[in-house]
Amino acid sequence: MPSLDRQDDVFVLDIGDGENRFHPDWLAAVNALLDEVEKADGPRALVTAASGKFYSNGLDLDWLFAHADRAVEYVGGVQDLLARVLTLPVVTVAALQGHTFAAGAMFSLAHDFRVMRADRGFWCLPEAEIDIPFTVGMSALIQARLAPQTAHEAMVTARRYGGRDALAAAIVDRAVDEEVVRQSAVEIARSHAAKAGATLGTIKTRMYAPALAALRDKDIPVG
Numbered sequence: 001m002p003s004l005d006r007q008d009d010v011f012v013l014d015i016g017d018g019e020n021r022f023h024p025d026w027l028a029a030v031n032a033l034l035d036e037v038e039k040a041d042g043p044r045a046l047v048t049a050a051s052g053k054f055y056s057n058g059l060d061l062d063w064l065f066a067h068a069d070r071a072v073e074y075v076g077g078v079q080d081l082l083a084r085v086l087t088l089p090v091v092t093v094a095a096l097q098g099h100t101f102a103a104g105a106m107f108s109l110a111h112d113f114r115v116m117r118a119d120r121g122f123w124c125l126p127e128a129e130i131d132i133p134f135t136v137g138m139s140a141l142i143q144a145r146l147a148p149q150t151a152h153e154a155m156v157t158a159r160r161y162g163g164r165d166a167l168a169a170a171i172v173d174r175a176v177d178e179e180v181v182r183q184s185a186v187e188i189a190r191s192h193a194a195k196a197g198a199t200l201g202t203i204k205t206r207m208y209a210p211a212l213a214a215l216r217d218k219d220i221p222v223g
Helices: 024-039 060-067 066-085 102-109 135-145 148-157 162-169 178-190 197-208 209-216
Strands: 004-008 010-014 045-049 054-056 091-096 099-101 112-116 174-175
Touching: 004 024, 004 112, 010 024, 010 178, 024 066, 024 135, 045 148, 045 178, 054 091, 054 102, 060 066, 066 102, 066 209, 091 178, 099 102, 102 135, 112 162, 112 178, 135 148, 135 178, 135 209, 174 178
Parallel strands: 010 045, 045 091, 054 099, 091 112, 112 174
Antiparallel strands: 004 010
């Protein structure tokens, strides 16, 4: 399950060592840890990280298909988390050491910055291949955080971007060796820790108002 560690002014939220899919229990755990980050005083920033082959594979499809009657509630909870991270009143950095797919890729886009392993692992929005359309809110988030041409290619073709390709497309901000992914993310976060506070949250909220409205809309057509 997710865990939280503090390194001076930087909180490191470890989201797990498996596929880190968004099971309802995982969502609850991450939200509880984000509560701790938000309640803390003084300069602070947030890094999310994982270990193993995956950063995150996104929605827990096994759980979703087994609880189809709760699909709207579940997707709404995922979108609430995306909106929350997008507007956190601290600078956020995703350390992508492994595969970052689907809603996991969207989760990374909700962060202010992304650091990705350069030599292995892919960032991908596979929805066109797996026959699951993006919700309106998810589409709005992706298009708010990526250049139009990149968003179109990523969403329509399900292209798998390696670290260097993701950097060239401005999906990520740095592509580095595996052993320094987390360290580089912490360095970026630490350099912005003094900006934490309500003003930063307001700036993000106003900057991404249309995407936030779409993410928070509970009239979610699923499928």
